[in-house]
Amino acid sequence: MIRWKKLFAALPLLLTACASPTEQAQTETVWAMDTACTITLHGGGVSETASLLRTLDETLDNYSTDSAVSRLNQSGTLSGEEDVSRLVQETAALQRTYGDSVDLTVGQLTRLWGITTDTPHVPTRAELAEVLPTISPEHVSVQADGTVTLTDGAQLDCGAVGKGYSLDRVKAALDESGTAAWGTVSMTSSILCYGEKPDGAAFQIQIRDPDGDGTLGTVSTDSCFLSTSGGYERYFIADDGKKYCHILDPKTGMPVESDLTTVTVFCDSGLKSDFLSTLIWMEGSKNLPAHLKAKDYQIVAQDTAGTLYVSDGLDFTPSSE
DSSP states (O other): OEEEEOOSOOOOEEEEOOOOTTOOOEEEEEEETTEEEEEEEESSOHHHHHHHHHHHHHHHOTTSTTSHHHHHHHHSEEOSOHHHHHHHHHHHHHHHHHOSSSOTTBHHHHHHHOTTSSSOOOOOHHHHHHHGGGOOGGGEEEOTTSOEEEOTTOBOOOTTTHHHHHHHHHHHHHHHHOOOOEEEEEOSSEEEEEEOOTTOOOEEEEEEOTTSSSEEEEEEESSEEEEEEOSSSSEEEOTTSOEEESOBOTTTOSBOOOSEEEEEEEESOHHHHHHHHHHHHHHOGGGHHHHHTOSSOEEEEEETTOEEEEOTTOOEEETTO
């Protein structure tokens, strides 16, 4: 574990993947998962990736009445939608390994707060008491034929893992097609670094400081997935002047108040990086030692005191150097 004291002010996640002047990349930006997704690939596959992201957005967006997830929320059962059943099953596997702080069945809770909508609302205790019993990993199941079932009033919200899962699907599609040699697919807070550059150079990932206009530092990495989480990007300020972040605790129904300002996770799975960055941020600094020693993922995190935490073995250069 490396620890630095912050010497400057703190931005989210910024990816820089520099190509040589002689190389031409295809680039396209598409709106999906409530964010601008920038696809930059060498060798092809850009339009196909954009189409896939649009399809996944139409499937997983619980705020769209026509999406598969919305149809599941309305009827309580859904068949023939492999992406939904896979996402539920793979998230359940992560919950069994790392804990269920990140829960897909928070749909009623996120709608109640409406933090990412134009009409955010601080719920009353009575309103929270009504929706909290609907939240539990036990309230969603997948049958052998892929049918997804919700019980006890549960509704899905895939916001915590949808981007990471989508990048897993993108990588699988690029691998299968063989069109792209290398490049990046950025969904702002989740990124796929794909393939290998011709000169063998690493991808350069600049991690923004959430408290200002600088960066915490730069990570040099081979192909991987990475996701960042924090309470600074999406929030609203209530009439009483209090700031409420968009990450909600499924146990209390309240926005999480973490002593971490940002967490970025690097690993070989988009879904896992998305899930873990949220979970680690929610847990706070008390559980960082275990995460810093993990063998299957690496992290960069900062706490509210400005202390920076970096996993051993991660090629990280702090901006203060």
